[in-house]
Amino acid sequence: MKLTFHGAAKTVTGSCTLLQIDKLKILIDCGLWQGSEEIESRNWLPFGFPPAKIDYVILTHAHLDHCGLIPRLVREGFAGEILCTEPTRDLARLVLTDSAQLYEEEAAVLSKKERRRGGGPIRPLYEIEDVLHSLDRFSDPIPLNKTIDLAKGIKLQLRDAGHVLGATFVQLRIAEGRKRPKRLIFSGDLGNTDKVLTPDPAEPEPSDVVILESTYGDRANRSMRDSIAELRQALLLTFARGGNVLIPSFALERSQELLAVLFQLYKRKELPGCQIFLDSPLALSVTKVFRRYSEYLKPEEAQALAHSPNAFDFPALRFARSSEESRAINALASHAVIIAGSGMCTGGRILHHLKHQLWRPECSIVFVGYQAEGTLGRKLIEGARTVRIFGEEIAVRAQIWTINGFSAHADQPGLLRWLSHAQKPEQIFLVHGEISSLVTLKHAIEAKLRRTAHIADWKETVEI
Numbered sequence: 333m334k335l336t337f338h339g340a341a342k343t344v345t346g347s348c349t350l351l352q353i354d355k356l357k358i359l360i361d362c363g364l365w366q367g368s369e370e371i372e373s374r375n376w377l378p379f380g381f382p383p384a385k386i387d388y389v390i391l392t393h394a395h396l397d398h399c400g401l402i403p404r405l406v407r408e409g410f411a412g413e414i415l416c417t418e419p420t421r422d423l424a425r426l427v428l429t430d431s432a433q434l435y436e437e438e439a440a441v442l443s444k445k446e447r448r449r450g451g452g453p454i455r456p457l458y459e460i461e462d463v464l465h466s467l468d469r470f471s472d473p474i475p476l477n478k479t480i481d482l483a484k485g486i487k488l489q490l491r492d493a494g495h496v497l498g499a500t501f502v503q504l505r506i507a508e509g510r511k512r513p514k515r516l517i518f519s520g521d522l523g524n525t526d527k528v529l530t531p532d533p534a535e536p537e538p539s540d541v542v543i544l545e546s547t548y549g550d551r552a553n554r555s556m557r558d559s560i561a562e563l564r565q566a567l568l569l570t571f572a573r574g575g576n577v578l579i580p581s582f583a584l585e586r587s588q589e590l591l592a593v594l595f596q597l598y599k600r601k602e603l604p605g606c607q608i609f610l611d612s613p614l615a616l617s618v619t620k621v622f623r624r625y626s627e628y629l630k631p632e633e634a635q636a637l638a639h640s641p642n643a644f645d646f647p648a649l650r651f652a653r654s655s656e657e658s659r660a661i662n663a664l665a666s667h668a669v670i671i672a673g674s675g676m677c678t679g680g681r682i683l684h685h686l687k688h689q690l691w692r693p694e695c696s697i698v699f700v701g702y703q704a705e706g707t708l709g710r711k712l713i714e715g716a717r718t719v720r721i722f723g724e725e726i727a728v729r730a731q732i733w734t735i736n737g738f739s740a741h742a743d744q745p746g747l748l749r750w751l752s753h754a755q756k757p758e759q760i761f762l763v764h765g766e767i768s769s770l771v772t773l774k775h776a777i778e779a780k781l782r783r784t785a786h787i788a789d790w791k792e793t794v795e796i
């Protein structure tokens with residue numbers, strides 16, 4: 333039995349691990365590379381395996397860095413089944429359609445330029461049509477915790493990863509002629525504890541091999557209570573200066589979690605007078621999926637959503653669907669909270685807002701999610717004095733905040749706690765982290781859990 337790390341090895345995006353059991357080939361995730369130009373250029377490289385030979389894709393969750401290359405996989409011949417939970421299937425449909433639209437738009441602009449130079453059209457990474465074909469490949473959804481016979485002697489269970497709605501970690505039991513089946517766990521992305529909407533990650537069963545994400549392997553998140561207090565402080569200070577608060581946010585989960593936090597402040601009458609704009613059509617659609625699958629939320633939150641007001645419907649909250657509605661927000665000088673994507677400021681409506689607010693010292697930019705190397709978001713949190721947006725040099729005068737307690741990822745204590753339930757795995761492979769996180773987490777596992785951990789290399793194959 334072999335594992336090959338085709339993505340998210342020594343970096344945080346492009347999750348894609350190939351598991352080969354005899355002739356059976358299973359991909360765990362098939363994600364997009366995101367971040368610097370060098371990293372994103374990998375989206376165009378040939379897959380490290382023939383897509384037609386893959387039998388299953390097990391999709392842990394609907395973030396683009398886990399599902400974003402599925403349409404290309406299908407276009408290049410994948411004809412197997414995609415296995416995931418019901419919310420993940422619905423969210424992947426939204427996220428992939430949005431992604432294909434962006435690629436089509438980008439290719440149209442580039443094609444125009446290319447034609448003026450006398451060249452031919454530029455093909456997008458994938459198109460809506462590829463997404464539609466991908467949707468045909470999704471099998472009937474797999475309920476959480478239900479054991480499925482994937483093939484002879486191979487049992488699959490998807491467990492709640494507590495990361496985003498419908499997100500799972502993967503437990504496999506592989507008999508392969510052994511007396512005792514080999515137990516494998518792929519962590520996918522593991523959630524932070526104490527979130528408002530989604531439950532904490534489930535505990536994994538004792539396992540022989542663990543493939544573990546390491547995004548925040550080198551840090552401890554602030555508590556939710558401190559993070560909410562810090563967000564309130566950011567709002568109060570910014571509004572007192574006469575500015576707006578911009579929150580770059582992933583459409584999936586961060587936006588909904590933020591609304592839930594702001595609603596908590598509203599309920600406690602601690603929300604400063606303001607208008608809150610969710611300026612993302614994708615986040616708006618995702619919010620509807622949250623309502624549809626409220627059984628995946630914490631029970632008290634699911635109940636609360638049945639009544640008004642609630643986290644997605646309270647007086648201060650406005651939704652901007654059209655680009656006119658989005659542009660109208662720029663006319664407001666103060667007392668606006670603008671939540672817009674993309675979460676790492678690599679595109680989307682947040683760029684327009686940054687262009688209008690970043691140079692204003694009275695404004696604040698509040699980062700609540702992971703900012704990958706090479707992204708505009710990373711440059712801002714690392715203290716860039718000026719940045720280029722739409723070809724224009726913009727001074728960074730707004731106050732920059734980083735509140736990591738709202739993160740969708742487990743911190744080092746959370747990862748160690750989760751891993752400790754796997755008891756005594758013989759092999760631990762660390763993926764989905766930048767080098768410093770991977771190395772710090774490896775040492776922590778060795779010191780605190782007395783297990784050795786291996787940092788997976790890109791394209792590395794290991795026997796398990």
Ligand SMILES: [Zn+2]
Pocket residue numbers: 393395398495521
């Ligand atoms: Zn994720």
